[in-house]
Amino acid sequence: MAKPVEVNRAEVLAGIPHGFLGRRGGVSTGVVAGLNVGLGSGDEEAAVAENRKRAAAAVLPGAPIVACYQIHSPDCVTVGEPWSDAERPQADALVTDRPGLLLGIVTADCTPVLFADREAGVIGAAHAGWKGAIGGVTDRTIEAMEALGARRSAISAAIGPTIAQASYEVDEGFRERFFSADSANERFFEAGKPDHWQFDLPAYVAARLAGAGIGQVATLGLDTYAVPDRFYSFRRATHRGEPAYGRQMSLIGLP
Incomplete structure (x- = not known):
């Protein structure tokens, strides 16, 4: 019997179809075993397609997934209708007011x-x-x-599975980049081994959201690096010398 897709949900988004997925419930095998949805992961196309189908069914059955070609940018696109994987725009965020679409973000830390x-x-x-x-x-x-008509004070935001501070070691140059942007960012770094720091990425993102005037901000507190049976992690795969790494998907839609 196929294992069910694990869906992690946030209380602040209750009533809105959404889910932060991991690696449980998919058909991929090998080092990316599980619910790998990464189109560029080197996994079999048929397995990734089936995993994406299962992901959508677990959150908003029948809705197409709309995703972008992520490039670590600040760019956001407004979605009016679904597009094919080949037509994905280069961006790292999506918004919509159209029912029946699933906005999808792929991550691995x-x-x-x-x-x-x-x-x-x-x-x-x-x-x-x-x-x-x-x-x-x-x-x-x-x-x-x-x-599209939203109000900041009425927006709820949830932060899903991501690499936690205890798992995220960075060097002095990395810390200086954030400190130069805003000296208050020092609070997101804890001293580690000599000339290295532990960076709290989810806390930084949460602070950016709160500072922007969002009505509610919640963090699930799930560390992708530390739980290999539940989540994919680029950094963990790199540390282990694995030849590839999987990606998990976070989805939200309007019924």
Whole structure:
């Protein structure tokens, strides 16, 4: 019997079809075994297609997944109708007010953020790696939602599975980049081994969201690196010397 897809949900998005998925419930095998949805992961196309089908069915059955070609940018696109995988625009966030679509973000340590303004009927999804986060991808997402009629104070945002501070070692140059942008960012770094720091990416993203005036912000507190049977992790795969790594998907839609 096939294992069910594991769907992690956020209370702040209750009533909105959404889910932060992991690797449980898929058909991929080998080092990417499970629910790998990465088109560029080197996995079999048929397996990835089946995994994406299962992912959609677990969140909003019958709805097509709309995703972008992620490039670690702050760019956000507004979705009016679905497109094919070959037509994916280069961006790292999506928003829509159209029912029956599933906005999808793919991650493997970076921070997935799902947004919803229930009153306005506007949703969003953002891929916030450190480059996109410091570049303002969440700010661009909020602005795009506002253009569709959302209000900041009415938007709820949830941060899904991402690499946690205990698992995210960075060097002094990395820390300096954030400190130069804003000296208050020092609070997201804890001293590690000599000339290295532990960076709290989800806390940084949450602070950006709160600073933007979002009504509700919640973090699931799930560390992709630390739980290999539940989540894919680029950094863990790299540390293990694995030849490939899988990707998980976060989805949100309007019924």
